[in-house]
Amino acid sequence: MCADLIERWVDSLSSELRPSRVTWVDGGREQIQELLRVALDENFFGERKTLYELRQSYFPDAFLHRSHPDDVARTENRTFIVHNNPKVVGPNNNWMSPDQARSALEPILRGAMKNRTMYVIPFVMGHPDSVFAQPCVQITDSVYVAISMCIMTRVGEDAIRLIRGNGGFIKGIHTLGELDKQKKYIVHFPEEDTVISVNSGYGGNALLGKKCISLRLASYKGWNDRWWLAEHMLIIEVETPEGEKFYFTAAFPSASGKTNLALIESALPGWKVRTLGDDIAWLYISDDGRLYAMNPEAGFFGVAPGTSSKTNPNMMRTLRNSGSDFPTLFTNTALDPENQIPWWEGLDPDIPLPKTLIDWMGNIWSPDTGKPAAHPNSRFTVSIRRCPILSPEYDNPRGVPISGIIFGGRRSDTIPLVFETFDWEHGVFTAASMGAETTAAAEGEIGRVRRDPFSMLPFLGYNMAFYFRYWLDIGKRLKHRPKIFFVNWFRKDGGRFIWPGFGENMRVIKWMVERINGKAKGVETEVGILPDPSELDIGGLELSKKEILKLLSVDKKEWEKEIKEIESFFSLFGDDLPGEFSRQIINLKKRFGIKV
Numbered sequence: 001m002c003a004d005l006i007e008r009w010v011d012s013l014s015s016e017l018r019p020s021r022v023t024w025v026d027g028g029r030e031q032i033q034e035l036l037r038v039a040l041d042e043n044f045f046g047e048r049k050t051l052y053e054l055r056q057s058y059f060p061d062a063f064l065h066r067s068h069p070d071d072v073a074r075t076e077n078r079t080f081i082v083h084n085n086p087k088v089v090g091p092n093n094n095w096m097s098p099d100q101a102r103s104a105l106e107p108i109l110r111g112a113m114k115n116r117t118m119y120v121i122p123f124v125m126g127h128p129d130s131v132f133a134q135p136c137v138q139i140t141d142s143v144y145v146a147i148s149m150c151i152m153t154r155v156g157e158d159a160i161r162l163i164r165g166n167g168g169f170i171k172g173i174h175t176l177g178e179l180d181k182q183k184k185y186i187v188h189f190p191e192e193d194t195v196i197s198v199n200s201g202y203g204g205n206a207l208l209g210k211k212c213i214s215l216r217l218a219s220y221k222g223w224n225d226r227w228w229l230a231e232h233m234l235i236i237e238v239e240t241p242e243g244e245k246f247y248f249t250a251a252f253p254s255a256s257g258k259t260n261l262a263l264i265e266s267a268l269p270g271w272k273v274r275t276l277g278d279d280i281a282w283l284y285i286s287d288d289g290r291l292y293a294m295n296p297e298a299g300f301f302g303v304a305p306g307t308s309s310k311t312n313p314n315m316m317r318t319l320r321n322s323g324s325d326f327p328t329l330f331t332n333t334a335l336d337p338e339n340q341i342p343w344w345e346g347l348d349p350d351i352p353l354p355k356t357l358i359d360w361m362g363n364i365w366s367p368d369t370g371k372p373a374a375h376p377n378s379r380f381t382v383s384i385r386r387c388p389i390l391s392p393e394y395d396n397p398r399g400v401p402i403s404g405i406i407f408g409g410r411r412s413d414t415i416p417l418v419f420e421t422f423d424w425e426h427g428v429f430t431a432a433s434m435g436a437e438t439t440a441a442a443e444g445e446i447g448r449v450r451r452d453p454f455s456m457l458p459f460l461g462y463n464m465a466f467y468f469r470y471w472l473d474i475g476k477r478l479k480h481r482p483k484i485f486f487v488n489w490f491r492k493d494g495g496r497f498i499w500p501g502f503g504e505n506m507r508v509i510k511w512m513v514e515r516i517n518g519k520a521k522g523v524e525t526e527v528g529i530l531p532d533p534s535e536l537d538i539g540g541l542e543l544s545k546k547e548i549l550k551l552l553s554v555d556k557k558e559w560e561k562e563i564k565e566i567e568s569f570f571s572l573f574g575d576d577l578p579g580e581f582s583r584q585i586i587n588l589k590k591r592f593g594i595k596v
């Protein structure tokens with residue numbers, strides 16, 4: 001009956017899209033090998049091959065894909081939410097009416113898969129035996145996307161079983177179309193559990209299980225269901241030298257450190273971290289009154305530049321690990337043609353700059369171009385099963401109980417290295433006020449500070465004011481509320497990062513654990529509770545006293561500017577903004593001695 005359900009849907013799509021073949025993807029080892037063969041033989045828009053085989057002895061099972069040079073990041077201004085009521089969609093999203101969506105998409109979809117294969121991919125987001133388990137089916141005419149979906153999600157039998165039980169599934173329709181930038185649309189229909197994405201083949205635009213389904217549709221669903229949340233968060237397990245375990249989630253905007261913190265190799269002896277997820281967390285209120293978290297994905301789609309054994313040794317181990325059924329794809333990295341291995345800026349010392357180098361577009365690269373050889377948003381797609389520090393709890397259908405939620409973003413100034421908020425309401429308000437510098441993960445200007453509440457601005461499927469209210473409400477319903485922390489690894493002095501970051505971030509996590517178990521007292525400031533400098537374990541770091549004070553400083557002038565920007569952002573939401581936020585703004589101003 002369920003196969004019928006999918007088949008009927010596939011039939012109706014086939015008559016619209018007109019593929020020459022339909023291939024059902026089961027995610028099995030043999031079929032993936034077949035898909036890889038297809039991709040290695042295929043021309044990508046007549047310009048280059050879809051996939052290049054790399055030297056397997058360095059990165060096992062590794063392949064390189066070059067996307068269209070105009071299609072290298074998420075495209076927020078072509079991303080839409082369709083709803084009858086624009087108010088539900090909110091000023092944080094691009095709204096489309098159902099009619100507009102139909103008339104924009106229908107002409108593009110008609111015959112779009114002519115002379116192409118349509119891949120039908122049934123998959124589950126969330127542990128298949130968990131309360132979350134969302135069965136989905138994506139169709140695509142990109143074999144690269146089909147292989148990527150097998151790495152990033154749980155493809156196959158479980159999905160079919162769940163669809164049979166459920167009688168329905170989330171639908172993803174993806175076609176490369178002509179890769180015409182003007183006709184690129186990533187359109188979400190939260191009321192119909194559907195996403196349609198056309199004219200892009202890249203990352204979050206095309207792997208629909210990721211941002212489209214697991215954040216935009218899922219956040220809407222969670223809000224409607226009133227018991228769960230879909231968040232742009234990593235999940236880690238922290239084990240103290242005494243063997244006590246704490247679970248944290250952390251939300252940083254795109255390309256701002258989630259994958260790195262998720263796989264952190266602790267710089268502190270005796271302190272261990274294990275990974276549960278690096279990008280998306282689904283959270284729910286459990287019967288025991290705690291907030292639990294689960295990673296709905298099954299792979300990492302990580303930023304390559306900057307990744308090395310110096311910064312992220314556990315990711316290098318993951319990429320060099322063998323023994324998974326899934327290949328590893330590198331997208332838009334550079335290539336060392338002599339050794340057939342990928343290369344990116346920051347890979348030194350693992351692989352020093354090779355004598356000759358092909359850039360991410362396939363041209364011979366030379367340093368005097370002044371441009372990076374790998375695209376700044378070049379990425380690897382790798383199964384989470386390859387990760388040597390994967391927590392066994394990743395396979396626990398219950399998820400893990402969260403003790404602390406961390407928020408952060410790139411800020412050269414204003415935001416201290418770490419602080420804890422006074423309580424849940426203050427935490428929600430502060431997360432809602434977050435600003436961060438933009439990165440190469442999305443098209444547009446890079447390095448501009450914009451408000452990115454909860455690091456969800458590009459990913460929330462409904463009105464952000466309603467989301468703020470929902471977060472406040474969740475706090476009221478929790479018996480044991482996680483503590484809410486803020487971090488900033490990116491504060492600068494004279495153009496240089498003050499904090500060493502990466503493995504050393506463990507020192508900050510340690511302080512959080514000591515706030516949770518009551519060992520650290522902290523110091524109250526205008527913005528929250530900061531560590532007393534003596535409470536931060538900085539032994540062995542080359543940081544001057546002046547630098548520590550700078551990292552922990554709260555500057556009134558900088559905050560006056562910050563508060564103005566927060567108020568101006570909040571004004572977008574008018575009366576929909578929770579009343580609690582006006583009180584929080586007044587209190588914040590009062591603590592700074594600013595007139596209210």
Ligand code: GTP
Binds near residue numbers: 252258278302307501
């Ligand atoms: P998305 O996959 O886009 O959601 O990104 P992400 O949040 O997982 O970011 P990721 O960990 O991939 O980091 C992005 C960039 O930030 C990389 O180039 C890292 O080298 C850099 N980065 C990560 N952590 C730190 C840190 O602690 N300090 C500094 N200075 N840079 C960091």
Ligand code: SPV
Binds near residue numbers: 279
């Ligand atoms: C992000 O941009 O936050 C990513 C990459 O994780 S993408 O899948 O392209 O959204």
Ligand code: MN
Binds near residue numbers: 232254255279
């Ligand atoms: Mn992300």
